[in-house]
Amino acid sequence: MKIEDLEKMRNEGPESLPSEERRKFLKMGLVVTGVFAGGSVLSLTSARNVYGMLEGIQLKHYPYKPHYSMVIRQDRCIDCERCKEACVKTNNVPEYGYRTTILEREIPIGPEETQREFMPVLCNHCNQPPCVRVCPTKATYKDKKTGIVMMNYKKCIGCKTCMAACPYNARYFNEEKRAIDKCNFCFDTRLSKGEKLTACAAACPADVRIFGDLSDPESRVYKLIHEPERVVWVLRPETGAMPNVYYTKG
Amino acid sequence: MKKKLAILLGIMMMSLGVQGIISLSLAEDDEEADYPTEPIVFTQPVKAVVFDHKIHIEDAGLDCDSCHDDIFEQAAGTAEENGDFTMKSLYEGKYCGACHDGDTAFASNTRCAVCHIGVMGYNRMHKVEGAESEEH
Structure with missing residues (x-):
């Protein structure tokens, strides 16, 4: 096909291409700028000139008010685990479970050279939460006002289907409650009492966990995510869950 | 029989290896015992x-x-x-x-x-x- 022919075609928009597919091009240093003829022809450009990049994230509108969100500045995490301690204390989390934890891995930084990296994880409070979709009793639900994925312990029958459905391994069965427990951004323990931050965000000495209202352009989370030249990503974008926990470096 | 031989060989090699490590670390200790070796x-x-x-x-x-x-x-x-x-x-x-x-x-x-x-x-x-x- 000639370039002139391509120019006459209607651009179907790169949104229709799976994010996994886009990732592949990104790794080659290319960005998909258009899809033509059902994806059989792609319009590509060098990623070098592209500023901030949102990997697998769709920023169109924020359906909640406040739209609670967390940005994790991953490379600053030092695994001091004060966040975990604060979470356990605030939300009475038993020893056998967690609402938030830290993962560790060695990332290659050169030939035969690796560097340690810590990665805080928690419930991603997805806009399309797979856990909510599979719950047979509607014990877990998306709060209509804040977007927080909450639990109604009384309705939970402990079938653990949500645990299996969660792409982020963010749920555990609480023996004392006889129900599934999970992070709720400290809604009952802090936010509803007027606190502005979750316990983990307030406890972090390295300013890793930035918490706030994504629908407020004045908030730190909004500013970080919309900063030009900043690369922001989410975990497991291919699930289509549209998480509200974002990751970035620097 | 072959298996026994292999095991014997393995044991021999292991003991040799261990000896090697011991002698090496001894040599290191002799040379630089002037700073804490443990992090x-x-x-x-x-x-x-x-x-x-x-x-x-x-x-x-x-x-x-x-x-x-x-x-x-x-x-x-x-x-x-x-x-x-x-x-x-x-x-x-x-x-x-x-x-x-x-x-x-x-x-x-x-x-x-x-x-x-x-x-x-x-x-x-x-x-x-x-x-x-x-x-x-």
Whole structure:
């Protein structure tokens, strides 16, 4: 096909291409700028000139008010685990479970050279939460006002289907409650009492966990995510869950 | 018969290997017993940060006078007890910040997890029970 022919075609928009597919091009240093003829022809450009990049994230509108969100500045995490301690204390989390934890891995930084990296994880409070979709009793639900994925312990029958459905391994069965427990951004323990931050965000000495209202352009989370030249990503974008926990470096 | 031979050979090789390691470490001890060979692990103000004398002496080419007793007191735990063993102090050129300024060595506000081994690293070094299950 000639370039002139391509120019006459209607651009179907790169949104229709799976994010996994886009990732592949990104790794080659290319960005998909258009899809033509059902994806059989792609319009590509060098990623070098592209500023901030949102990997697998769709920023169109924020359906909640406040739209609670967390940005994790991953490379600053030092695994001091004060966040975990604060979470356990605030939300009475038993020893056998967690609402938030830290993962560790060695990332290659050169030939035969690796560097340690810590990665805080928690419930991603997805806009399309797979856990909510599979719950047979509607014990877990998306709060209509804040977007927080909450639990109604009384309705939970402990079938653990949500645990299996969660792409982020963010749920555990609480023996004392006889129900599934999970992070709720400290809604009952802090936010509803007027606190502005979750316990983990307030406890972090390295300013890793930035918490706030994504629908407020004045908030730190909004500013970080919309900063030009900043690369922001989410975990497991291919699930289509549209998480509200974002990751970035620097 | 073949199997027995293989096992015998294996045992022989293992014992040879162990001997090799022992003699090697003995030789090292003889030469450089003038600095702590085990890494130092700081737990204040955050858990945990590792410092390895070996890397700083053998790879970076420092000697005792480079840090002792101007930047760090020789007595273990002094820096942690001072109350100002913080990242802020490092940025001001104190403690590790004397070299880790982006000039002599990588800057203190970069590559955090090179020195910060975290609670997981601490547990691994001290063989805390249940440390494995936390790592996934």
